[in-house]
Amino acid sequence: MTASLFTPGLQELKAARSESRQLYWFVGLFSAFANLLMLTGPLYMLQIYDRVLGSRSVETLLALTLLVAFLYGIMGLLDYSRSRIMARVGVRFQARLDQRVFDAAIRKSAVDDDDLSGTGLRDLEAVQRLMTSPALMSVFDIPWTAVFLAGIWVFHPFMGMLALGGGALLIITAMINRWISQTALVEANIGAYQADKMSDQIQHEAEMIQSMGMLNSTFEAWKLKRSKALLAQLAASDVSSVFSNLTKIFRLFLQSAMLGLGAYLALQNKVSPGAMIASSILMGRALAPVEMLINQWALFQRSRKGWNNLALLLSQVPPEVPKTALPRPAAKLTVRNLTVVPPRQDRAALKMVNFMLEPGQALGVIGPSGCGKTTLARAITGVWQPAGGSLKLDSAALDQYDQAVLGGYIGYLPQRVHLFDSTIAQNIAKMALSPDPEKIVIAAKKAAAHEMILDLPDGYDSLIGDSGVQLSGGQMQRVGLARALYGDPVLLVLDEPNSNLDNDGNEALNIAIRGMKAQNKSVLIMAHRPAAIKECDLLLVLNNGAQSAFGPREDILKSTVQNHQTITTSGGPGGLI
Numbered sequence: 001m002t003a004s005l006f007t008p009g010l011q012e013l014k015a016a017r018s019e020s021r022q023l024y025w026f027v028g029l030f031s032a033f034a035n036l037l038m039l040t041g042p043l044y045m046l047q048i049y050d051r052v053l054g055s056r057s058v059e060t061l062l063a064l065t066l067l068v069a070f071l072y073g074i075m076g077l078l079d080y081s082r083s084r085i086m087a088r089v090g091v092r093f094q095a096r097l098d099q100r101v102f103d104a105a106i107r108k109s110a111v112d113d114d115d116l117s118g119t120g121l122r123d124l125e126a127v128q129r130l131m132t133s134p135a136l137m138s139v140f141d142i143p144w145t146a147v148f149l150a151g152i153w154v155f156h157p158f159m160g161m162l163a164l165g166g167g168a169l170l171i172i173t174a175m176i177n178r179w180i181s182q183t184a185l186v187e188a189n190i191g192a193y194q195a196d197k198m199s200d201q202i203q204h205e206a207e208m209i210q211s212m213g214m215l216n217s218t219f220e221a222w223k224l225k226r227s228k229a230l231l232a233q234l235a236a237s238d239v240s241s242v243f244s245n246l247t248k249i250f251r252l253f254l255q256s257a258m259l260g261l262g263a264y265l266a267l268q269n270k271v272s273p274g275a276m277i278a279s280s281i282l283m284g285r286a287l288a289p290v291e292m293l294i295n296q297w298a299l300f301q302r303s304r305k306g307w308n309n310l311a312l313l314l315s316q317v318p319p320e321v322p323k324t325a326l327p328r329p330a331a332k333l334t335v336r337n338l339t340v341v342p343p344r345q346d347r348a349a350l351k352m353v354n355f356m357l358e359p360g361q362a363l364g365v366i367g368p369s370g371c372g373k374t375t376l377a378r379a380i381t382g383v384w385q386p387a388g389g390s391l392k393l394d395s396a397a398l399d400q401y402d403q404a405v406l407g408g409y410i411g412y413l414p415q416r417v418h419l420f421d422s423t424i425a426q427n428i429a430k431m432a433l434s435p436d437p438e439k440i441v442i443a444a445k446k447a448a449a450h451e452m453i454l455d456l457p458d459g460y461d462s463l464i465g466d467s468g469v470q471l472s473g474g475q476m477q478r479v480g481l482a483r484a485l486y487g488d489p490v491l492l493v494l495d496e497p498n499s500n501l502d503n504d505g506n507e508a509l510n511i512a513i514r515g516m517k518a519q520n521k522s523v524l525i526m527a528h529r530p531a532a533i534k535e536c537d538l539l540l541v542l543n544n545g546a547q548s549a550f551g552p553r554e555d556i557l558k559s560t561v562q563n564h565q566t567i568t569t570s571g572g573p574g575g576l577i
Contacts (some may be wrong), residue, residue: 009314013307016096020089020470027089031140035147037075038285042151042278044068049274052365082137085199090131101310104317111343111381121315123306130303135296138289148286152258155429156265159258163283166254170247170287174294177243178301184236185301191229198222240298247294249286256285323402329394329409331359331490331522333380337389340372340379341527341537348387349375352484353547354538357491362523364553366560367542373526374415376542377495380524381412386512411489415526417480421465426454427554428460428482439486446515447482448508481512492516495526510535 021160035045044064052061098121105120130136149167202209202218209218229453262276271279333356340350350372357363365373378384379391382398392396398406407430419427428434428443440460444450452475456462462469471479477497484492492513498506513535516523527533538558549556 007315008318009311009316011102012314013097013311014204016093019096020092023085023089025081027085028140030078030085031137031144034075034078034082035141035144037071037078038070038144038148039151039161040068040075041285042281045277045281046272046274049277050272075527082140083134083554086136087132090128093131094124094128097310097415100314100319103320104313107490108313108317111385119306119309123309124315126302126306127310130299132294133299135292135299138292140295141289142293145286145289146319148282151284152286155262155279156271158265159261159271159279162254162261163257163279163286166257167287167290170250170290170294173243173247173250174290174297175299177240177294181236181239181243181297182301184232184239185298188229188232188236189305190300191225191232195222195225197227198225236298244295247291251284251291254287255280255284320402323400323405325405326396326401329396329490331357331520332392332394332516333357333491333522333524334392335389336392336426338376338379338386339388340375340384341387342375342384349545350379350542352389352547353540353542355538355547355550357522357524357538359490359520359522360517361538362517362525362536363538363540364536365524365526365540365542366528366533367548369528371542371544372545374495375545377412377414377493377524377526380493381410382406408487409490411484411486411492413477413480413484413492413494413497417476419464419471419476419479421463421468423458423461423463424456424479425460427464428486429478430483430486439488440482442488443486444482446485446512447478448483448511449478452478478505481509483572490521492521492523493526494532496528496532498527498532506532 014272044467045364047064048061049426051057052064101120101124108120145167150158151162199222202222209215258280259276262271262279265271266273266276334355335355338350339348340351341348353372353376355363365376367373375384379386380398382401382403385399393401393406393409401409418486420431422431425435425440426432428440437460444453444460453460453462456469462472481494481497484494494509498510509532513523513525517535523535525532525536533553536553538551539549539553541556541560542549
């Protein structure tokens with residue numbers, strides 16, 4: 001992908017990061033003093049070997065020890081302070097982008113369910129985790145490695161060359177580690193994602209899997225993906241462990257080698273015994289950040305991948321421009337030459353559709369499966385954008401409304417109702433933290449679900465989900481209808497609303513539709529079953545994505561359905577087309 005695809009998103013990420021620029025300077029300043037105080041140990045050793053042991057002065061030893069204790073206390077305070085600062089930098093970065101990434105991921109998933117949209121929040125968390133980890137501190141410490149190496153060089157050039165060569169070998173090891181482990185880490189991440197995705201699908205369809213005897217077959221399919229993921233993770237872990245252990249062993253050897261070389265030079269009267277010990281300590285301190293980077297390289301790689309994914313996601317889904325608030329619209333829907341191309345496809349699912357729905361009317365959209373009914377519903381609710389033509393609510397195009405505002409004007413009941421693990425009341429109120437109880441009850445009554453909800457153990461406060469009440473398909477459909485009616489929408493879009501309803505549920509649905517019409521609001525129903533269009537005034541017939549008929553219900557039924565008399569009088573059984 002070209003760099004221009006990432007540019008807008010990178011600018012957003014850098015702007016969020018730059019809000020903590022002053023804090024980064026403080027961390028750098030604290031790191032400078034903390035690393036300078038790291039010289040306390042070597043200098044203490046020099047004084048012990050070269051002054052205290054020679055003078056045999058207990059007073060000097062006590063004074064030096066008290067000074068060292070004080071300096072180490074200051075160093076600990078500085079380390080603690082910079083850790084706290086970086087933790088807050090990471091939290092500020094995530095808090096700054098939480099809503100933006102959440103919004104972008106949801107909008108991306110709504111039109112294009114791909115890997116990128118599904119990992120947006122996890123990518124943000126990966127970047128934040130690096131910011132708050134000790135691994136990032138090593139980046140501030142790395143420049144001081146040169147200072148410590150220079151200090152060793154001052155003691156003796158041979159010792160400096162040993163330290164410099166050892167550091168270079170560790171850096172080369174880190175580069176080889178990155179090169180070798182990158183492929184294994186990518187394969188492990190992909191495998192884990194695929195296995196987790198299938199696991200979520202299996203749990204979501206648990207009832208269907210158990211009822212159809214698919215338990216063993218789905219387990220074997222998941223086990224195959226999981227085994228591949230585990231093997232890839234094992235391979236990545238083995239590679240990482242090899243280099244981590246090599247780094248640790250090599251660092252310990254270098255410190256011992258430094259002691260050995262220092263001892264040899266001390267025997268030759270080239271350095272003092274204190275310099276020998278001090279050089280070993282400096283060597284360990286100089287290599288510590290390098291070792292940290294090598295051991296935490298996977299964290300850096302995951303953060304880098306998350307950063308790039310976020311940059312691409314935010315570039316592909318720019319922030320919504322605030323729109324001027326419009327007055328509450330009338331329930332008039334105008335569709336002109338509407339053409340819709342589903343995401344990631346090159347063929348139109350709807351072509352040149354035209355109709356008008358006036359306040360107080362109900363329109364039924366009928367046709368065979370795959371004719372474009374759900375596509376029309378997604379376009380009217382603003383989920384999918386038209387590739388051509390126009391959609392207007394009252395006299396304003398749908399894209400002139402903020403999506404959150406539009407969702408309050410257009411109630412939507414999808415084919416498959418999903419409820420959150422929360423209370424009935426919160427689900428009806430669209431998960432609002434402080435919902436209006438009166439509006440919740442009104443919506444439930446409009447959906448003829450009030451009595452049904454009161455019969456639940458805790459009524460409107462009944463929890464739904466694994467730890468709560470298990471609703472039937474018909475009950476979920478009626479709660480979903482109440483959610484669609486919450487907030488008094490002007491237009492109600494129902495996609496196969498009676499697919500799970502019994503006779504009582506169908507009657508409740510028809511009551512809700514009549515109520516909307518009586519309030520001079522409009523209803524649009526995507527239907528397969530005749531009972532769903534009992535209250536419709538108009539019918540739109542779709543076939544292969546194109547409009548084949550539109551007009552009054554009785555006229556369209558006479559021209560398209562053989563048993564139109566039965567459907568007209570009773571909404572009896574049978575298909576529409």
